[in-house]
Amino acid sequence: MVDCVIKNWQGEEAGTASLDLRVAKEENAAHVVHRALVRQMNNARQGTVSTKTRSEVSGGGRKPWRQKGTGRARAGSNRSPLWRGGGVIFGPKPRDFSVKMNRKERRLALRTAFQSRVADLIVVEEFNSQLPRPKTKELVQAMARWGVIADDKVLLIVSARDENVYLSARNISNLKLISANNLNVYDLLAADKIVATASAITTIQEVYSDG
Structure with a gap:
């Protein structure tokens, strides 16, 4: 169990929150x-890249020149992979890159x-009421009060x-907004700082409990 300080809109300490998650053993x-x-990044790949082999490239029905007597190399088709505009040898074809992983293991x-990111975690009070209208400047100023540096990826x-x-x-x-029930490993590891509301911490512990 880890206790985190909760900060209010002004950046002052307003309480504590407990983070108690069952995690993997240190060696695993x-x-x-x-x-x-790896699963998340592979599953994000479209796998739609495609090249044409010599049998799929148009043309090449006639032998470019006779077999012997020209002094040039033998050629049977101008769609050969050796020719400009010819087919591609062992080129990529559409495929499924997805990797399976058990639900319990994913969680x-x-x-x-x-x-593992507790050291970079900042827990704050709900601040919806502090933004009665969209105001980017006020949110940036609030993050600075919470201890987020301007260049941090949040x-x-x-x-x-x-x-x-x-x-x-x-x-x-440099900020990405995500709801607690849509967490993913890549975003958690890529961020320099993680700012979470107290209710989001509660949701995370409920949604991603053992199971």
């Missing part, structure tokens, strides 16, 4: 998280990845999407 943690990361990897986790928060956050290039 890196392996489990790595498998989940274990997610909990382990989240717990992952902002909320319990549920609020339109004003979303509109305030979408123009910040």
Whole structure:
């Protein structure tokens, strides 16, 4: 169990929150998280790249020149992979890159990845009421009060999407807004700082509990 300080909109300490997640054993943690990361990145690949073999390239029905007597190399088709405009040898074809991983193992990897970022985790109070209208500048100033450096890549986790928060956050290039029930390993590991609301921490512990 880890106790985290909760900060209010002004950046002052306003309480504590407990983070209690069942994580992988230390000797297996890196392996489990790595498998989940590879799975996520592979599953994001479209796999639609395609090249044509010599049998699929148009043309090439006639022998370019006679077999002997020209002084040139033998050639049976101008669609040969050796020719410009010819087919491609062993080129990529459409394929499915997806990797399977058990649901329990995926959740274990997610909990382990989240717990490993506790040192970079900033827990804040709900701030929907502080943004009655979309205001990017106010959100940037609040993050500075919370201890986020301007160049930090930030992952902002909320319990549920609020339109004003979303509109305030979408123009910040180094900030990604995500709801607590849509967490993923890549975003957790890629961020320099993770800012989560207290209710998002509660949601994470409920949604990603053992199972």
